[in-house]
Amino acid sequence: MAGEVRVAITADADLVDARAEGRAMAERLGFPRPDPTLIATAISEVARNIVVHVGRGEILLRPIQEAHRYGLVVIARDEGAGIRDLEGALREEYSARGGLGLGLSGARRLMDEFEIESSADTGTTVTMKKWRPRDELERLREERRRRE
Amino acid sequence: MSVAILRQGDYLIASIQSDLSDKQVLELREELADLVGKCRARGIVIDVAALDVIDSFVARSLRSIVLTAKLRGAETVIVGIQPDVAIAMVQFRLNLGQLRVALDLDEALALLDRLTRRDVGDGR
Amino acid sequence: MNEDQPSATRRPNPAPEEDDMDNEPDRSAPEAEVEEPTDDRPADHQDDDASSRLQELVAYLRDNRTELREEWARRISEAELLDVMSDEEIFSEATAVYDNYVDALETGSIDALQTYARELSERIIPRGVETHEVLGIVLLLRDVLARSLFARYQEDRELLNRILDAYEPAANRIAVTVGVSFVEERERVIQDQQESLRELSTPVLQLRERLLILPIIGVLDSARARQLTEQLLGAIQDNRARVVVIDITGVATIDGTVANHLVQTVEASRLMGASTILTGLSSEIAQTLVDLGVDLGMMRTVGDLQGGLEEAERLAGYRDAEDDAPGDPER
Numbered sequence: 376m377a378g379e380v381r382v383a384i385t386a387d388a389d390l391v392d393a394r395a396e397g398r399a400m401a402e403r404l405g406f407p408r409p410d411p412t413l414i415a416t417a418i419s420e421v422a423r424n425i426v427v428h429v430g431r432g433e434i435l436l437r438p439i440q441e442a443h444r445y446g447l448v449v450i451a452r453d454e455g456a457g458i459r460d461l462e463g464a465l466r467e468e469y470s471a472r473g474g475l476g477l478g479l480s481g482a483r484r485l486m487d488e489f490e491i492e493s494s495a496d497t498g499t500t501v502t503m504k505k506w507r508p509r510d511e512l513e514r515l516r517e518e519r520r521r522r523e
Numbered sequence: 524m525s526v527a528i529l530r531q532g533d534y535l536i537a538s539i540q541s542d543l544s545d546k547q548v549l550e551l552r553e554e555l556a557d558l559v560g561k562c563r564a565r566g567i568v569i570d571v572a573a574l575d576v577i578d579s580f581v582a583r584s585l586r587s588i589v590l591t592a593k594l595r596g597a598e599t600v601i602v603g604i605q606p607d608v609a610i611a612m613v614q615f616r617l618n619l620g621q622l623r624v625a626l627d628l629d630e631a632l633a634l635l636d637r638l639t640r641r642d643v644g645d646g647r
Numbered sequence: 648m649n650e651d652q653p654s655a656t657r658r659p660n661p662a663p664e665e666d667d668m669d670n671e672p673d674r675s676a677p678e679a680e681v682e683e684p685t686d687d688r689p690a691d692h693q694d695d696d697a698s699s700r701l702q703e704l705v706a707y708l709r710d711n712r713t714e715l716r717e718e719w720a721r722r723i724s725e726a727e728l729l730d731v732m733s734d735e736e737i738f739s740e741a742t743a744v745y746d747n748y749v750d751a752l753e754t755g756s757i758d759a760l761q762t763y764a765r766e767l768s769e770r771i772i773p774r775g776v777e778t779h780e781v782l783g784i785v786l787l788l789r790d791v792l793a794r795s796l797f798a799r800y801q802e803d804r805e806l807l808n809r810i811l812d813a814y815e816p817a818a819n820r821i822a823v824t825v826g827v828s829f830v831e832e833r834e835r836v837i838q839d840q841q842e843s844l845r846e847l848s849t850p851v852l853q854l855r856e857r858l859l860i861l862p863i864i865g866v867l868d869s870a871r872a873r874q875l876t877e878q879l880l881g882a883i884q885d886n887r888a889r890v891v892v893i894d895i896t897g898v899a900t901i902d903g904t905v906a907n908h909l910v911q912t913v914e915a916s917r918l919m920g921a922s923t924i925l926t927g928l929s930s931e932i933a934q935t936l937v938d939l940g941v942d943l944g945m946m947r948t949v950g951d952l953q954g955g956l957e958e959a960e961r962l963a964g965y966r967d968a969e970d971d972a973p974g975d976p977e978r
Contacts, residue, residue, distance in 0.1 A: 602920070604918045604919055606877065606880035606881055606883075606884060606915070606919065609880060609915035609916075609918040609919050610876065610880070610911070610915050612915075612918060613911045613914040613915045613918065614911060619918065624917065624918055624919070624920050625920040626883065626884070626887055626888075626889075626919055626920035626921065627887065627920075630887070630889075630920055
């Protein structure tokens with residue numbers, strides 16, 4: 376798919392890459408500050424969950440677009456055993472000891488859309504999106520570029 | 524080197540140079556805990572200006588450093604949180620209520636002086 | 648190939664020695680017939696015969712420059728375009744446009760035209776000339792010239808078609824070039840204005856060293872609040888501020904989202920080592936904050952600006968210091 380970036384997550388060093396790629400894509404897509412940082416932070420959380428709880432997985436980053444807005448979708452996938460108490464994990468606030476699901480609720484607060492599917496059979500997939508409005512000037516510029 | 528730790532009198536100044544992996548964060552925690560004892564430091568300044576993401580793990584680690592240092596008799600001040608990072612942390616609801624923060628190194632040292640009762644020439 | 652020509656039937660070539668079923672691209676006489684009609688390629692890619700037709704066209708347009716230009720100017724005032732400009736101005740610009748137009752037809756190159764169109768746009772946009780006017784006058788010129796070509800070549804349908812084949816794509820490209828240049832220039836101006844507006848609308852002022860004040864006036868919506876936060880935090884960093892006073896005396900109401908955003912701004916400021924004092928809350932806003940259950944624990948609020956400034960000066964160390972210095976956990 377055009378513009379898609381994939382980061383394999385197998386070690387904690389990969390988190391640095393995933394954060395950097397997320398930030399780079401967000402900036403390229405013209406997200407205003409502080410959004411690139413918010414996106415990178417959300418990526419950090421879901422990617423870390425993969426490393427800590429499953430050991431391997433991937434982060435997919437993709438530009439998305441609708442009539443009046445541009446966006447970025449982050450898909451964090453693993454084939455682990457799934458999250459047993461999904462609701463609890465999402466509800467759980469930051470805690471000192473750091474339990475399962477730590478950071479998921481935070482990541483959700485940083486992004487505009489947040490979905491999570493998790494089961495023992497399919498593993499866990501977190502899909503998060505962030506949008507930015509597309510203004511009139513941009514639309515005109517886009518059309519001109521297409522014509523050329 | 525990802526973190527440079529300097530000693531200034533009774534204080535330790537840890538300057539993070541680039542984005543840290545989780546492992547490096549844990550190493551920093553260990554090293555500071557060690558040095559506080561060795562140097563009998565009374566204060567630590569951790570400069571996070573180079574971190575463009577502070578997530579729950581980093582926050583948790585910072586808090587852990589603060590608590591550990593406190594147990595060994597040192598106050599800790601975090602400096603250099605970048606504007607976007609500050610916004611992210613707040614929106615994320617990372618609870619840092621217990622951490623002391625300052626804008627930059629000078630402020631942090633002045634704060635440490637106050638905290639460790641090292642003010643010069645005032646009546647407080 | 649011939650389908651798009653309006654109801655024309657192929658007529659035998661009047662010159663007896665020429666065979667109109669042959670493709671003879673080397674004919675250079677203007678009246679010679681060529682089997683192949685031109686396609687949409689620009690003038691400079693057409694065959695020699697077409698290019699000589701173009702030359703004839705250009706020569707005709709130059710010879711009749713005065714009348715055609717006047718006709719055009721007449722149609723412009725008839726259409727009530729460019730009313731912000733005086734007649735002399737219209738005449739002078741019209742002359743320049745006309746000449747550039749014909750040059751572009753001749754050379755097939757739109758570079759000079761683009762440059763001219765950009766300069767023209769820079770001149771007329773501040774005057775208030777709008778896009779539909781610019782497109783309008785360019786299209787009128789195109790019409791005026793086309794009409795006169797019709798009049799000139801109406802005796803010879805075949806030739807007229809070929810002349811139009813040379814003229815139309817070139818004329819269309821010119822219209823598009825001028826229109827696009829104008830719109831691009833407009834976009835650039837609008838963007839500059841937006842930037843200036845953004846910068847002006849949320850000024851953060853340095854009252855004293857280490858003390859900033861951010862007076863907010865008017866409607867405070869999410870977009871503005873976000874921008875406010877960026878500017879404030881940046882100013883805290885640049886000015887090494889210890890205390891910030893956010894004054895919302897000039898704001899009548901805020902909704903829940905904005906209220907939360909305000910609180911987040913205060914918290915973010917603290918993470919950067921600055922204390923915040925919120926002043927000038929109207930009773931309505933105060934009620935809103937309470938009703939929304941907004942956590943005001945971290946925020947100092949003072950009723951009026953004056954009181955807020957005094958408190959700020961204390962906090963920043965300009966008055967009798969309190970024990971509660973910036974950087975301590977706030978309760």
